[in-house]
Structure formats: structure tokens, C-alpha cells
Amino acid sequence: MADKVQLLTSIEKKTLIGKRVPKPDSRDKAIGRTRYINDMKLPGMLHGKILHAGVPHARIKRIDVSKARDLPGVHAVLTADDIPEFIFGMARDNRPLKGGKVRCVRDEIAAVAAESEAICDAALALIEVEFEALPAVFDPAEAAKDDAPRIHEGKDDNFNLKYHFGSGDVKAAEATSDVVIDETFNVHYVTHVCMGTSCAIADFDPDGKLTIYSQTQYPYNFKMDLAPALGMHAGDIRVIQPPIGGAFGSKLDVYPYEPVCVLLARATQRPVKLMFSREEEFINAPTRQPVRIHLRAGAKKDGTLTFRDIKCLLNNGAYTSWGPTVPYVMMRTFSSLFRVPDVNIDCQSVYTNNPYAGSFRGYGNVQATYALAIHTDIMAEALGMSFVDLALKNAQVSGEVTPQGAVLNECALAECLTLAADKTDFRAKEKEYAALRDAPGRFKRGIGMAASIHNAGGAKIHKSDGCGTILKLDDYARCTVITGASEIGQGIDAVLSQIISEELGIPMRDITIVNNDSAIAPWDVGVHASRTTFIAGNGAQRAARKARVQILAAASRQSNVPPEALDLREGWVVQEDGGVPVIKIDRILRQMHFSDEPELVMVSDYYEPPSEPEGKDHVGDMSAAYSHAVHVAEVEVDTETGEVKVLKITSAQDVGRIINELGLEAQIEGGIIMGLGYAISEELIIENGQVRNPNFRDYKLITSPEVPELDLHFIESHSSTGPMGAKGIAELPTIVIAPAVANAVHNAIGIRFHNPPMTPEKVARAIWEKNSSRAAAE
Amino acid sequence: MQVKPSGTLDEYLAPVTIEEAARALADGRASVLAGGTDLMLQAANGRTPYRGRLVNIRRIAELRGAAITGGRVRIGALTTVTDILNHAELAKAVPVLRQTADKFASNQIRNMATIGGNICNASPAGDMIIPLLALEAEVELASWDGAKIRTREVALEKFFTGPGRTVMERGELLTAVSFAVPEAGHRVRFAKSGPRPALEISTVSAAFAATCKDGVTTNVRIVLGAVAPTPIRARSAEALMEGAECSGDLAARAAKAAAGEISPIDDVRASAWYRTHLTEVFVRRLIEDVCHG
Amino acid sequence: MSATVEINFTLNGRKRQLTIDAGLSALNLLRDKLDMTGTKYACGEGECGACTILVDGLSVNSCLMYAADFDGRDIVTIEGLRSDKGFDPMQDAFVEHGAIQCGFCMPGMIMQARHLADTNKDLTYDGLKRGLEGNVCRCTGYKKVFDAVADVIGIAK
Known part of the structure; x- marks a missing residue:
């Protein structure tokens, strides 16, 4: 050991920050060793299945589960009659099993626990239900x-959540406007399509305490x-989170199958x-929450x-999860x-007999940005400007405060816009393609x-938005x-x-x-809102720094070098100046442990970001940092089949500081492709409350x-509040892409699509109608 | 796990000769397993309930492979779509088969799915069927008459009677599909709806075959998929083109005629309007490709 | 009564003999009977590729394959995909290129990538994009998967 010390005369600081670092769990995943929740079996485990209503609105006249109960291998069959009227959900409007009437096709009306899934299926087929359609x-x-059918009895109407934000005087401001653009957008249903389907495993101990294996x-x-x-x-619920096959916001609430699974385990x-x-x-x-957005906005001649x-x-929809709360984020985009x-x-959200929405990557911002960024393009066209110049004219600078109170520290919007435009030769291409719109030829190019x-x-x-x-x-x-942050x-x-490696x-x-495991890890508000690197990263850094102080103090006592002159590098305590090795970290840790005044290095931290909840007026600096992204889409439209081929996406995003370049790229690439599906191919088609395309053939992922x-x-x-300067990054790429594509399609063929996705049929139909009306006019 | 077999499955056989297979099918209470890519799903969802006996014909070596002899192409029923994609001689003689195979489902499904299975599944959107109809192919059916193998040949055009329905009798086994090698100058092309290059259930598919010589179009065949209960020949469009001068707006007129011959439906994949529109687009493009390309 | 069938096959290099239900899918045999859960269920209809395995060297959707048809065949699953030196280079490349996020689709993706590398001598970048068309991924946007496969096969974009 001593010899080795003499060989090492200087240890340089090496950093992993900003490097391309594979995920530590990816090796196990690549060799098929990872046990996802969908792969798990517990000893003595039964399988559960739910009978869904399949009809959108009906009174349950009769439900007879006796034959199902008699089927060999069946352990329990539950209906609403078998359990107390437990009520849950964001608006306290949902129940695990529905009795009396059903309000959407999803409604859970019975559940079976049996020895196998096949027996569950057979048992469900034996349940007799008679509905009276409403x-x-x-x-x-x-x-x-007023005369609409009531979804929830006992309510005067179908209105649910309401949001209002106002700042200044829009009427007076409209009077000063040279251009006013008034457009309505209808954004559609899409769903998360996690590769691992929804799954829960519930297990009670003899004292009635629950362990739930969950994708939450x-x-x-x-x-x-x-x-x-x-x-x-x-307090009697322990949550264990095995590896899962994707979430994207879909597991940020309790959905009925989870309590149903638990009720079966209890039974x-x-x-x-x-x-x-x-x-x-x-x-x-x-x-994702569908929204009808009516957007009226104005500008002066100069933009x-x-x-x-x-x-x-x-x-x-019929019940309330996060979906109808997305105005929290939509309003931020509209105002900021x-x-x-x-x-x-x-x-305003209104109850219907449709299935209902949850949170989904972007959480309202996908919808708001679709409308607003297309609206901005229309405004730019009306003003004879390019999108980029109109945006630059109105881009905020660092330190500005938006009407809702967001403080835009380290704001890089103008840089994002300039970079994206420069990298794509945006202004020139936008003009060139628009000029070719009516030229002959089957394929049209566009940039947006x-x-x-x-x-x-x-x-x-x-x-609280903290993490332990x-x-x-x-x-x-x-x-x-041990962190509250979920993976x-x-x-x-x-x-x-x-x-941690950097600090220690x-x-x-x-x-x-x-x-x-919720019994082990400290509290965290969850992995959502692009928050985990920022919040858990800050927490981990603070905890590591506490450990570092403790180690350096011990090393200082031993070496008589002041702690501020020491550093931790490559497993060594070194002198900061010159990197001269002092003692190996494991050695000083043992010395600390086995000394006369023994100590262990075990520290904790609770990090709460410097942000504030919105007031009732929806004003408040609710995030400790904000970020911007700009996308440029280049497309080719087949004007005969209506196919939109996206050729290239250029993205410029403010990331604060790069922590893991590989992970950062992966999040942005994945986000873009998810958003691209929203733009051109994905739609959960719901007609009369029924999902018409519940399969990969007809729900078209990219x-x-x-x-x-x-x-x-x-x-x-370089965020002043983020860990090492980092900002959260994962939602913006999904948010920005669809309107960029829509603006590019308009640039190519002169048609706006306010109702994504821009499927071949929709585009072909719009072109055909445009040509027909033009022909009629001539 | 999620698979819920319907019907009864009380016997499993894996014959190694056509005769063994024909005997196993003779009583009419057997389901045939070839590639399995359709059967597994259709048995699970109840569309094709098991008939009692599952006869796995994948071990019958003589049913697999394609050969060109005496001016005729013969493709054994168990030849997979991948086999067709990789068959150099076939690709040279009949390029449209490789072109179609390349747009068929995914690599994994192409590795399993057989041409016989695609024909017997009788989907109006069945990809391989469309060029085979343009090639005026025949299918060979074998059955056991109690003493010996009986075979018959049926023109593919007469084979389909509706979605999932054919003239095949219960004891019959489709053993091969065959057609004459197109004469020199006779070109066949296939098109199907996107936007994905493959892995699409066709909204519309089309094949066009013709000889364009000295400016005159002969031997015209226009086949359309997914626009009627079975794949169809667009006869009046063909008649319009037969012997006509392939110039001016012939392609457009023939395409319009073809679009008038279909009986498309509105469904979750496309409206009847779009199917009609695409039919016209595809037929025109294929004609332009073959006659002017 | 459901028919059973005895099958003899090679699974990841080892001979196996089993008696199974004739209607059982290969996916369910692997996952439920043999507890080999590296092969994933994600659609059960051959539309997503998460259940891809190699049968006599060719990639197939195990959800669409009858386990009875394993008889006499050589089966490789993600658990058996190894090289002489350890893990398959495809597995290493997926890790190093950051192609794995939630990772649920990746066993199938890697098996299909292995099939492509083994069966296509002159694969181009566009060809490999086409070759993965039967494998759906919701996390990655596929780009890092392309990078990984291109690296192993030795093709530039």
C-alpha cells in the first residue's frame, strides 16, 4: 500500500459530468435478466381479472355472478355489492367497482380471482349482466x-373543473392591435402505450398490512x-416498485384496477x-386530455x-384523473x-360518457403548444413575417417575470430560436417552399x-415538491x-x-x-414534470456534500491539511493543489469507523426547491427553473395519398447543463418520436364512447x-438553482414537435390542420377539398 | 396467458407427407396449421374456432419451395414470404412477388407466414394474393377420397367467396399456387397504402399487369385489394385499356373506371371516400409506371 | 379435453423434452411454463416484436408460434444469446450506445437485431431501419438502437 502511494504523485480530477454514461441497469435489461412487474410471481399467487361494462351509459338491471363463483379454480368474485362504497379519485367521483349504473365503457362491474388467467376469463364469461341503456x-x-343526460346523479349539471386566469385588459389591448387572429383547435385522444401493460400485485400480511407491487x-x-x-x-400500505415497461405520466394516479386487485387479495x-x-x-x-381550444390573440404591425x-x-370523460387538471400547465404556456x-x-371541463384522461408527458403543454405555435405561425403569416422573427420580437430575456409570476432566470429562448433557424437555413427555405406550393408536382416540401x-x-x-x-x-x-426518486x-x-461520483x-x-420501496426510501413527490434530475439531483448532491465534509474533516485531522485544501478524486483523499494523494477513501472510512471516537458516514438530506405554489389567482413562481425548446420540422407531403413524410427534425433546447449526454439525447430523441406520433399517426379513436382501435394495427405508433x-x-x-446547473428536459421534446410539423405541412401545401393527427386520409381529403373548391371558383 | 383458444382441440398431428395430411383432414374436423400467424390469433378471438384436430403441416418438406419449370412458376404452399423475398430466380422472373413480399407485415412475420396461409386466410387485404391474381394464378387442392389423393386446380380468381371464405372444402389442403411466367415485356407492379413501408393492413392495395408494346397496351389486368369483400379484378378498367394506345389521359381514365368498380366500406382504417381516392391514385400510378416507366 | 403433444427441441443450447398443450403459444411456454421471462408479452398479436426469439436462426414472434412447432427445432431466447467471449456484441452495443431506457422491448429488439446481422450480408443503414419495423419501442425513438446495430454490423450512416 505504501509503495503504491509513492508511485502516485498526482491524481487529476476526472469528471463524469457531461459524459456519455450508459444506464447502470441497462446490462441486466439487455440480457433478459431484469424481472419486470409483469414477469413476477409470488408463492401462492392468484390471478385477477376485471369485467368492464363495455357500454357507455346504462343502469345495471341485474348482475349474477353465481355461475362464475361455482367454476373450479375460482377463489373470489366481487361486485359493488360485496364491498363498502369506497370513494376515491381527484374529484372523489370514482369507485373501485361500480354498482347501480355505469358511466363509460371502462366501468369495472365485477372482478374475479382464480388460479390462472384462463380460469379468470372463463369465469368472466359466466357472469350474467343485464343493462338498461341510458x-x-x-x-x-x-x-x-341543461337538458343533457346527467353523468353523476345528485349533481345539478355536468360541469366539473373550472380555471380562470386574467392579467391586464384584453379588450383594451385588442383595440390597440393591428392584427387579430381567431382560431379554434381540437386536439385529440392519444394514449401512452407503455410496452409493459398495466399490472399490480397485492399481498396482505396477517396483520392486515398491504404490500402492493406497483408501476406507480x-x-x-x-x-x-x-x-x-x-x-x-x-400508513398500512407499503409500495414496492419493480422495474416497469414505461410510464410517461400514465402511472401518476390510482386507477380502479389497483384497488380492485387489492380487494381481491383481501377477499x-x-x-x-x-x-x-x-x-x-x-x-x-x-x-391524454382532449381539448377544444379557442384562441384569439393580437399583434401590432411590428410584431x-x-x-x-x-x-x-x-x-x-366519466371520472376525474389528472386529465381535466391540465389547464394548470396550459395556462402557463398561454401566459408565458x-x-x-x-x-x-x-x-372548463365537462363530464361525458367517454373514457377519461390522465397525465401524459407534457401534461397539457402538448395541447396548448399545438394551438399556440400554429396560431403564432398564422399570426406571422398575417404580418408578413417568419415565425422565427415574430418569436424573436417577443422573446423574453433572463430575469423577466411572466403574468403568472414565472421568473425566467437564465432564459435562452432567443438563443434557441436563432440556433434552430441558423442550422436549418429556416427563413430562406420557408420562402422557397411557400413559393413552390402551387407548382406542378406530386411531392411538396415544407419547413416549420x-x-x-x-x-x-x-x-x-x-x-411540497421535495425529495429525500x-x-x-x-x-x-x-x-x-437511498432516494425517493423513482426510476x-x-x-x-x-x-x-x-x-455522487463527482462529489465523492x-x-x-x-x-x-x-x-x-416506500418502507425504505424517503419521500418524493414522484417522477413527473421533468423534475427528477433537478430535484433528486440537487438532493443527492447536497447529501454527498455532507458526506464529503465529514470525510474531509477526518482526513484533515489525520493529515493536518485544512479540509478546504483537500479533495476527493479517484478513490483518494488528495491535496486539491497538485492532487497529491493523502489517503485512500476506504482507508479513512475504516479509520473513522474503528477509532476511539467511532463514526460512520451516513447522512440524509431533504431538498425542497425554491418555488411556490400558485395562489387561487394562479399566480406564483411554481418552478425553480424554466426552459425553452425550439424545433424545426422539414417534411415532404405526397399530395395524392396525403402521406406526410417527416424528413428531418432540428431541435435546439435549453438543458441548463448536460449531466449525461447519452441519457439527454435518449430522452430528447424518444420525446420527439412520441410527439411525432401525436402529430401524424396516433389517435385513440373513440366513437360513441367506444374505443374503436384497441390494438397496434390501428393505433399507429411511429x-x-x-x-x-x-x-x-x-x-x-447554467441554471443557478439546478444540480451542477442542469435543468429538467424530458417533456419539451414531446411538446414542441407536433406544431412544428403542422407548420411545415402548411408551408408545403398551404393548409392548416387544427385537429391532429395529420393522417394520410385527413391530409388527402383537405387537399382534395381545396382543389375542388378552387376548381369550382374557376 | 392472454390466449383463449376457442372451439375444441382434442388431437394434434404433424404429418410429414401430403398423403398423411390429406388423410388427417379427410373427416372435415381438422384445422390446418401452417405458419400459424393467422391461426393463433383467429383461434384465440373465436373467428376461426378449432375443429377438433390440429394438423401441423410444417413438417411436409415437399410443400415448401418454389421452382420454375416449363414456363410455369410453382410455389409450394409452405413457402414462406421470406423464402419468396430471398428467391433470386423468382425475383428475376417475377419481380412483383419480391416487391410485394417486401411490403408484407414485418420481418418476423415474413419468416413464419406462408403463401398458402395467406391465400387460405382469404382476407380481402391479403398482400400476396393481389399480384398472384394479376398473374392469373391457380391453386392446387389435394384431398383424400378414401383410397387415394385427389387433386383439383382452381383459378385463384374463382377461389374467394367472401372475407375469410373460399371454395375449399373442409377436407382439402392447398398444396401449391402456380402461374405462367410472364412473357417478355409483360410487366406486373404492386402498390399498397402507407405511410409505413410494411406492417400495415392495407387500406387499399393494387396490382397492375400489362404489355406495352409499340404504344399499345395488351394483356391488361388490374387487381384491387381491401375495397370489396374479396380481392377483385377491375374488368371494365381492363377493357378500357385493352388494345388502347397508352398515351394521353388513358391512365387517368382507367383509374377512374377502376375506382368505379369497387365497393369499399367505411371503417376505422379509412373511409370509403379515401379507399376510392387511393384506388384511383394507385391504379393511375401503376399504369404510368408500367407503361411509361 | 385438450390435446397434448410431446416436443423435443434445443433451447439455448440444451436439449429439452416436454409435454405441452397443443394450442399453447411459444411465448406462453417460455414465460409461464419455463419461467423464462426475458421474452416479453406486449401485444400478443405479432405487431410489436417484444416476444421475438430465434427459431433455427430466424426471428419469429413467439406469440404467434405454436409451442408444438418447437419440436425438432433450435430455439434461442434472449437468455441464451451469448458469444464465445460472454455477452453477445449486440447486447454490449445496446448498453454502450444508450439504447435502453425502460428496456421492456429490448430483448425482442436485440433478438431481431441479431437476426438481421446474421442473415443480411450487405445491410445498409436504411435496410436496418426497415429490418426493425416489426419492433415497437415507446422510449427511445429508435435512434440509439440504429446506432447500436450499425456499430455491430459495421455500417456507417
Whole structure:
């Protein structure tokens, strides 16, 4: 050992920050060793299945489960009659099993626990149900009428959640406008399509305490939200999070299958696993919130934006999950994307007999940006400007405060716009393609730009937006980090390991992240809102720094070098100046442990970001950082078949600072392709309350041959509040892409699409109608 | 796990000769397993309930492979779509088969799915069927008459009677599909709806075959898929083109005529309007490709 | 009564003999009977590729294959995909190129990539994009998958 010390005369600081670091869990995933929740079996486990209503609005006249109960292998059959009236959900409007009447096709009316899924299926087929159809309503505007069928009895009408934000005087501002553009957008249903279908496993101990294996992305509030659906105390619920096949916001609430699974476990006193088939997943898993957006806005001749007046009507569906709450984020975009002082926004959700929406990557911002970025393009066209110049004219600068109180520190909007335009020769191509619109030829090219803003330092939608971290080092300088931050594939395992490695000078392979058990890990508000790198990263860094102080103090006592002159590098305590080795970290840890005044390095931290919840007026600086992204889409439209081929996407995004370049690229690439599906191919087709395309054949995800060239650019604005300067990044790429494509399609063929997706048929039909009306005019 | 077999499945046989297979099918209470890509799903969802006995014909070596002899192409029923894609001689003699195979489902499905299965499934959107109709192919059916194998040949055009329905009798086995090698100058092309290059259930598919010599179009065949209960020949469009001068607006007129011959439906994949529109677009493009390309 | 069938086959290099239900899918045999859960269920209809395995060297959707048809065949699943040196280079490349996020579709994706590498001598970048068209991924946007496969096969974009 001593010899080795003499050989090492200087240890340089090496950093993993900004490097390309594979996810620590990816090796296991690549060799098929990872046990996902869908793969799990517990000893004595039964399978559970749900009987869904399949009709949108009906009274249950009769339900007879006796034959199902008699089937060999069946352990329990439950209906609403078998359980107390547990009520749960964001608006306290949902129940695990529905009795009396059903309000949408998803409604859970019975559940079976049996020895196998096949027996469950056979038992469900034996349940006799008689419905009496009730008049149903599917359109929120229809549902808002006085004489519309009531979805929830005991309510005076079908109105549910209402949001208003106002700033300045839009009427006065309109009077000063040279151009006013008034457009209505209808954004559609899409769904998350997680590759691992919805799944839960419930297991009770003899004392009545529940362990639930869950896909949840918010384990701590999940307990709070699940408890009322079971008549349980939240403290008696332990949540274990095995690896899952994607989430994207779909697992940020409690959905009925989860309490149903638990109720089956309670009824049978056996572990019960309930997993959806793909068809069940398409029909019963949450969707993105569809919205009708009426957007009226003005500008002066020079491009200065004057006002925005917005009305949003949300199809609530039958029950309330996160979907109808998306105005929280939509309003932020309407009030904060570009400088606009006078803003009025009214949003209203109305119950219908449709399936209902949850949160989905972008959480309202996908919808708001689709409308606003197309509207901005229309405005630019009306003013004879390019999108990029109109956006630059109204781009905020660092330090500006938006009408809702968002403080735009380290704002890189103008840089994003300039970079995206320069990299694509945007202004010239936009003119060139527009000029060729009416030239002969089957294929038309187009280029389009879109921009958006999103919270990048958490989002204080709960009272707390914090994350707890416990960090310990053992006698071998192996570090365990117990964090509230969930891993759902996004790569927080790599990011936290990199940050800890940076602070403690130990290799990544010596760091173990523990974050999958609510009985072990401290509180966190969940993986959502592009918050985890920012919040959990800050927490991990703070915890590591506490450990670092403790180690350096011990090393200082031993070496008589002041702690501020010491550093941790490559497993060594070194002198900061020159990197002269002092002692190996594992050695000092043992000395600390086995000394006369023994100490272990085990620290904890609770990080709460410097943000504030919105007031009732929806004003508040609810995120500790904000970020922008600009996308440019280049497309080719086949004017005969209507096919939109996306050739290239150029992205410029403010990322604060790059922590893991590989993970950053992966999130942005994945986000773009997900958003591209929203733009051109994905739609959950719901007609008369029924899902018409519950399969991969007809719900069209983007497949590999359709992936365009991707040109990604990162702008490092160095957030003053983010860990190492980083900002949250994962939602913006999904948010910005669809309107960029829509603007590009318009550039190519002169037609606007206010109702995505731009499927071949929709585009072909619009071109045909345009040609027909032109021919008629001539 | 998610598979819920319907019907009864009380016997499993894996014959290795056509005769064994024909005997196994003779009583009419057997389901034939070839590639399985359709059967597995259709048995699970109840569309094609098992008939009692599952006869796996995949071990019958003589049913697999394609050969060109005496000016005729003969493709054994168990020849997979991948086999067709990789068959150099076939690709040279009849390029449209490779062109179609390339747009068929995915690599994994092409590796399993057989040409016989695609024909017997009798989907109006069945990709391989469309060029085979343009090639005026025949299918060979074998059955056991109690003493020996009986065979018959049926023109593919007469084979389909509706979605999933054919003239095949219960004891019969489709053993091969055959057609004459197109004469020199006779060109056949296939088109199907996108936007994906493959892995699409066709909204519309089309094949066009013709000889364009000295400016005159002869031997015209126009086949359309997914626009009627079975794949169809657009006879009046063909008649319009037969012997006509391939110039001016002939392609457009023939395409319009073809679009008038279909009976498309509105469904979740496309409206009847779009199917009609695409039919016209595809037929015109194929004619232009073959006659002017 | 459901018919059973005895099958003899090679699974990841080892001979196996089993008696199974004739209607059982290969996917369910692997996952439910043999507890080999590396092969995933994600659609059960051959539309997503998560259940891809190699049968006599060719990739197939195990959800559409009858387990009875395993008889006499050589089967490789993600658990058996190895090279002489350890893990298959495809597995290493997927890790190093950051192609794995939630990873649920990746066993199938890697098996299909292995099939492509083995069966296409002159694969182009566009050809490999086409070759993966039967494998759906919701996380990655596919780009890093292309990078990984191109690296193993030795093709430039």
C-alpha cells in the first residue's frame, strides 16, 4: 500500500459530468435478466381479472355472478355489492367497482380471482349482466347543455373543473392591435402505450398490512390516494416498485384496477396479480386530455404581441384523473410563451360518457403548444413575417417575470430560436417552399418551426415538491444512495450516480441506488414534470456534500491539511493543489469507523426547491427553473395519398447543463418520436364512447423506418438553482414537435390542420377539398 | 396467458407427407396449421374456432419451395414470404412477388407466414394474393377420397367467396399456387397504402399487369385489394385499356373506371371516400409506371 | 379435453423434452411454463416484436408460434444469446450506445437485431431501419438502437 502511494504523485480530477454514461441497469435489461412487474410471481399467487361494462351509459338491471363463483379454480368474485362504497379519485367521483349504473365503457362491474388467467376469463364469461341503456352524451359542448343526460346523479349539471386566469385588459389591448387572429383547435385522444401493460400485485400480511407491487411513478402520494379506495390507513400500505415497461405520466394516479386487485387479495387472503392484455390497456388505461381550444390573440404591425384571450373546453370523460387538471400547465404556456402582457384564460371541463384522461408527458403543454405555435405561425403569416422573427420580437430575456409570476432566470429562448433557424437555413427555405406550393408536382416540401416553454425545476402543484435522500458509505467506500426518486426508464440511476461520483470521487460502479420501496426510501413527490434530475439531483448532491465534509474533516485531522485544501478524486483523499494523494477513501472510512471516537458516514438530506405554489389567482413562481425548446420540422407531403413524410427534425433546447449526454439525447430523441406520433399517426379513436382501435394495427405508433433524421442541439444556460446547473428536459421534446410539423405541412401545401393527427386520409381529403373548391371558383 | 383458444382441440398431428395430411383432414374436423400467424390469433378471438384436430403441416418438406419449370412458376404452399423475398430466380422472373413480399407485415412475420396461409386466410387485404391474381394464378387442392389423393386446380380468381371464405372444402389442403411466367415485356407492379413501408393492413392495395408494346397496351389486368369483400379484378378498367394506345389521359381514365368498380366500406382504417381516392391514385400510378416507366 | 403433444427441441443450447398443450403459444411456454421471462408479452398479436426469439436462426414472434412447432427445432431466447467471449456484441452495443431506457422491448429488439446481422450480408443503414419495423419501442425513438446495430454490423450512416 505504501509503495503504491509513492508511485502516485498526482491524481487529476476526472469528471463524469457531461459524459456519455450508459444506464447502470441497462446490462441486466439487455440480457433478459431484469424481472419486470409483469414477469413476477409470488408463492401462492392468484390471478385477477376485471369485467368492464363495455357500454357507455346504462343502469345495471341485474348482475349474477353465481355461475362464475361455482367454476373450479375460482377463489373470489366481487361486485359493488360485496364491498363498502369506497370513494376515491381527484374529484372523489370514482369507485373501485361500480354498482347501480355505469358511466363509460371502462366501468369495472365485477372482478374475479382464480388460479390462472384462463380460469379468470372463463369465469368472466359466466357472469350474467343485464343493462338498461341510458341516454349518453359524448361531446362536452352537448354535455354542458341543461337538458343533457346527467353523468353523476345528485349533481345539478355536468360541469366539473373550472380555471380562470386574467392579467391586464384584453379588450383594451385588442383595440390597440393591428392584427387579430381567431382560431379554434381540437386536439385529440392519444394514449401512452407503455410496452409493459398495466399490472399490480397485492399481498396482505396477517396483520392486515398491504404490500402492493406497483408501476406507480409517485409511490408516496399513491399510498394516500389508494387508501380511501380500500378503507385503509395510508400508513398500512407499503409500495414496492419493480422495474416497469414505461410510464410517461400514465402511472401518476390510482386507477380502479389497483384497488380492485387489492380487494381481491383481501377477499382471498392470497397474493393477487392483475395485469391487462394489450386490448384492455388500450381501452382502460388513461389517455391524454382532449381539448377544444379557442384562441384569439393580437399583434401590432411590428410584431409586438398585444393580448391573448383563450377559452378551453375539456372532455372530462366519466371520472376525474389528472386529465381535466391540465389547464394548470396550459395556462402557463398561454401566459408565458413569448411576452404578452394582457391575457385572459377560461377553462372548463365537462363530464361525458367517454373514457377519461390522465397525465401524459407534457401534461397539457402538448395541447396548448399545438394551438399556440400554429396560431403564432398564422399570426406571422398575417404580418408578413417568419415565425422565427415574430418569436424573436417577443422573446423574453433572463430575469423577466411572466403574468403568472414565472421568473425566467437564465432564459435562452432567443438563443434557441436563432440556433434552430441558423442550422436549418429556416427563413430562406420557408420562402422557397411557400413559393413552390402551387407548382406542378406530386411531392411538396415544407419547413416549420415551433417553440415552447416548460417548467424545468419541478412544479409545485402539491404543497411540497421535495425529495429525500439518505446516503451511506461502508468500510470499502461503497456508497448506497437511498432516494425517493423513482426510476421508470428515464435514467435517474445514471444521473444520481454521476453526481455522487463527482462529489465523492468514487467510481460509478461502487454506487448503488435504492429507490423502489416506500418502507425504505424517503419521500418524493414522484417522477413527473421533468423534475427528477433537478430535484433528486440537487438532493443527492447536497447529501454527498455532507458526506464529503465529514470525510474531509477526518482526513484533515489525520493529515493536518485544512479540509478546504483537500479533495476527493479517484478513490483518494488528495491535496486539491497538485492532487497529491493523502489517503485512500476506504482507508479513512475504516479509520473513522474503528477509532476511539467511532463514526460512520451516513447522512440524509431533504431538498425542497425554491418555488411556490400558485395562489387561487394562479399566480406564483411554481418552478425553480424554466426552459425553452425550439424545433424545426422539414417534411415532404405526397399530395395524392396525403402521406406526410417527416424528413428531418432540428431541435435546439435549453438543458441548463448536460449531466449525461447519452441519457439527454435518449430522452430528447424518444420525446420527439412520441410527439411525432401525436402529430401524424396516433389517435385513440373513440366513437360513441367506444374505443374503436384497441390494438397496434390501428393505433399507429411511429415505427423505425419512419424515424427522420434528428439533429439535436443543446444550449447550456447554467441554471443557478439546478444540480451542477442542469435543468429538467424530458417533456419539451414531446411538446414542441407536433406544431412544428403542422407548420411545415402548411408551408408545403398551404393548409392548416387544427385537429391532429395529420393522417394520410385527413391530409388527402383537405387537399382534395381545396382543389375542388378552387376548381369550382374557376 | 392472454390466449383463449376457442372451439375444441382434442388431437394434434404433424404429418410429414401430403398423403398423411390429406388423410388427417379427410373427416372435415381438422384445422390446418401452417405458419400459424393467422391461426393463433383467429383461434384465440373465436373467428376461426378449432375443429377438433390440429394438423401441423410444417413438417411436409415437399410443400415448401418454389421452382420454375416449363414456363410455369410453382410455389409450394409452405413457402414462406421470406423464402419468396430471398428467391433470386423468382425475383428475376417475377419481380412483383419480391416487391410485394417486401411490403408484407414485418420481418418476423415474413419468416413464419406462408403463401398458402395467406391465400387460405382469404382476407380481402391479403398482400400476396393481389399480384398472384394479376398473374392469373391457380391453386392446387389435394384431398383424400378414401383410397387415394385427389387433386383439383382452381383459378385463384374463382377461389374467394367472401372475407375469410373460399371454395375449399373442409377436407382439402392447398398444396401449391402456380402461374405462367410472364412473357417478355409483360410487366406486373404492386402498390399498397402507407405511410409505413410494411406492417400495415392495407387500406387499399393494387396490382397492375400489362404489355406495352409499340404504344399499345395488351394483356391488361388490374387487381384491387381491401375495397370489396374479396380481392377483385377491375374488368371494365381492363377493357378500357385493352388494345388502347397508352398515351394521353388513358391512365387517368382507367383509374377512374377502376375506382368505379369497387365497393369499399367505411371503417376505422379509412373511409370509403379515401379507399376510392387511393384506388384511383394507385391504379393511375401503376399504369404510368408500367407503361411509361 | 385438450390435446397434448410431446416436443423435443434445443433451447439455448440444451436439449429439452416436454409435454405441452397443443394450442399453447411459444411465448406462453417460455414465460409461464419455463419461467423464462426475458421474452416479453406486449401485444400478443405479432405487431410489436417484444416476444421475438430465434427459431433455427430466424426471428419469429413467439406469440404467434405454436409451442408444438418447437419440436425438432433450435430455439434461442434472449437468455441464451451469448458469444464465445460472454455477452453477445449486440447486447454490449445496446448498453454502450444508450439504447435502453425502460428496456421492456429490448430483448425482442436485440433478438431481431441479431437476426438481421446474421442473415443480411450487405445491410445498409436504411435496410436496418426497415429490418426493425416489426419492433415497437415507446422510449427511445429508435435512434440509439440504429446506432447500436450499425456499430455491430459495421455500417456507417
